[in-house]
Amino acid sequence: MESTNKLKIIIDHNRCCGSTLCVQLSPKVFALNEEGQSIVLDPNADSLKAIFNAADNCPQTAIRVWDAETGKSLFPPADDEEA
Amino acid sequence: MTTISDDLMAHDVILDPHSYYHEIRETDPVHWNERWGGWVLTKYDDVVQVLRDSTHFSSDRMAFLDKELTNEQRDAYAPIFKVLSKWIVFRDPPMHTKLRLLLNPHFTPRAIERYRPMVRGIVKRLLDKLEGKGQMELLNDFAYQVPMSVLLELIGAPLVDREKVKEWSEQLGAFFFIRADEPRRREIACEGINSLVEYLRPIVAQRREHPGVDLISLLLGAEETGDITEDDVIATCVLLVFGGHETTMNLIANGTLALINHPDQWDLLKQNPGIIENAIEELLRFDGSVKATVRWVTEDVTVGGKLIKKGDRVLVSLSAANRDPGKFQNPDVLDLTRDPNPHVAFANGIHVCLGAALARMELQEVFTGITQRLPCPVLETENLEYHATVVNRALESLPISWKVG
Ligand code: HEM
Numbered sequence A: 001m002e003s004t005n006k007l008k009i010i011i012d013h014n015r016c017c018g019s020t021l022c023v024q025l026s027p028k029v030f031a032l033n034e035e036g037q038s039i040v041l042d043p044n045a046d047s048l049k050a051i052f053n054a055a056d057n058c059p060q061t062a063i064r065v066w067d068a069e070t071g072k073s074l075f076p077p078a079d080d081e082e083a
Numbered sequence B: 001m002t003t004i005s006d007d008l009m010a011h012d013v014i015l016d017p018h019s020y021y022h023e024i025r026e027t028d029p030v031h032w033n034e035r036w037g038g039w040v041l042t043k044y045d046d047v048v049q050v051l052r053d054s055t056h057f058s059s060d061r062m063a064f065l066d067k068e069l070t071n072e073q074r075d076a077y078a079p080i081f082k083v084l085s086k087w088i089v090f091r092d093p094p095m096h097t098k099l100r101l102l103l104n105p106h107f108t109p110r111a112i113e114r115y116r117p118m119v120r121g122i123v124k125r126l127l128d129k130l131e132g133k134g135q136m137e138l139l140n141d142f143a144y145q146v147p148m149s150v151l152l153e154l155i156g157a158p159l160v161d162r163e164k165v166k167e168w169s170e171q172l173g174a175f176f177f178i179r180a181d182e183p184r185r186r187e188i189a190c191e192g193i194n195s196l197v198e199y200l201r202p203i204v205a206q207r208r209e210h211p212g213v214d215l216i217s218l219l220l221g222a223e224e225t226g227d228i229t230e231d232d233v234i235a236t237c238v239l240l241v242f243g244g245h246e247t248t249m250n251l252i253a254n255g256t257l258a259l260i261n262h263p264d265q266w267d268l269l270k271q272n273p274g275i276i277e278n279a280i281e282e283l284l285r286f287d288g289s290v291k292a293t294v295r296w297v298t299e300d301v302t303v304g305g306k307l308i309k310k311g312d313r314v315l316v317s318l319s320a321a322n323r324d325p326g327k328f329q330n331p332d333v334l335d336l337t338r339d340p341n342p343h344v345a346f347a348n349g350i351h352v353c354l355g356a357a358l359a360r361m362e363l364q365e366v367f368t369g370i371t372q373r374l375p376c377p378v379l380e381t382e383n384l385e386y387h388a389t390v391v392n393r394a395l396e397s398l399p400i401s402w403k404v405g
């Protein structure tokens, strides 16, 4: 399916523990490298919803998502941040 | 050349596993332990390699144990095997993947936030009661109540049953943690598991009648897909209680002890409560409550330059990896501001702790609570003792006192 997102996704390899959950949940976007950690194949290859779901299920909060054009942080959502 | 003692239960190894594992890591990082009958891994990179490779390294403990049993033993252990063989932690893909994808959404860092106010309240009420006393036995008076209350809330079981559930869960622990030659081991563990199953069955039945948004209702909903049965649901609840209670309680004790031994770090946290997230990661790294886990080799494979054969078993030492100077600078120094801190206290790979976010949140609330409310305590004993197990880093008791007023 074509998608119109323009996303930037960064995976923090000091956090990623190779759970494979993001790969299970959005296999077109995420894959494992030789060390068994997640890398981004194509940040726009899946729906925003699926990518958020993958990021949300990360046990290590290792996945961060931005709007590539505006630079706005999309995940984790801002309303989460504790005052 | 020094020879490495292979007695993992020796008193000095139980008291101070870190020195023992330093020695093995330096002399023979992929070590064949004749007495235990398997390999012992102590290097960070080797530990991570194995934990992230579920193809060569199986977690199917029950299948491998089963092969070693006589028919008579198999009958005797049947009630335990029936439940434990359904635990996600002992399953391999593809069943592991199905169960994990089903459970994981309930345990994400964001989903867990909803329990934070409850935990904060429990910690506050406990400290209101204890603060003026000036002393406590930390495990019984404080540490156990936090995780057990949250776990019962999570599965929607009555809080008043806390004491009973704790006792049964600890009885079940006999299966894993007591020496195999203890004659009552099987009996105690069977008693524990049967009590837990009988306790949970009516709760599950009630949830089947009146589904809610709780974890049990969600699991029952997945029955329709044919992937899981009521026995899976009950086994999962047993695992959550068993896996979430002692681990968290022991970390509260290990972390408190670490801070008592490093009063400067206690003060640092007291004065800078904003460092709590890093502080908890460091307490997990420094003296984690799960020292090791076990894997079974499915195909010949090389680890750290050594050939490991199909059928061998491997003790993956999380504590040793967390103190590996090849990965962590000054690994024996407690530094609550350490960042990054890629410790493996919750393991790595597909079985990485399902309850990690929950445990982190509980620990953040507990350590913020005690450091804000109490002055740095002192130890009220000269000989600390730990339970003699290969897996758990578990103090027998932790009596402490502090100045009141
Ligand atoms: C400080 C506290 C905790 C520590 C140190 C800890 C440690 C671990 C470790 C090392 C594993 C991996 C075992 C293996 O790979 O063989 C694990 C798995 C697991 N833990 Fe925890 N745990 C803690 C708290 C909890 C809590 C609170 C829960 C329950 C809500 C929990 C539930 C589980 C479950 C269900 C698994 C199996 C996950 C899977 O197989 O996919 N743990 N834990």
Ligand code: SF4
Residues within 6 Å of the ligand: A011, A015, A016, A017, A018, A019, A020, A021, A022, A023, A037, A038, A054, A057, A058, A059, A060, A061, A062, A063
């Ligand atoms: S879900 Fe998170 S920890 Fe798991 S592989 Fe993806 S990035 Fe790594």
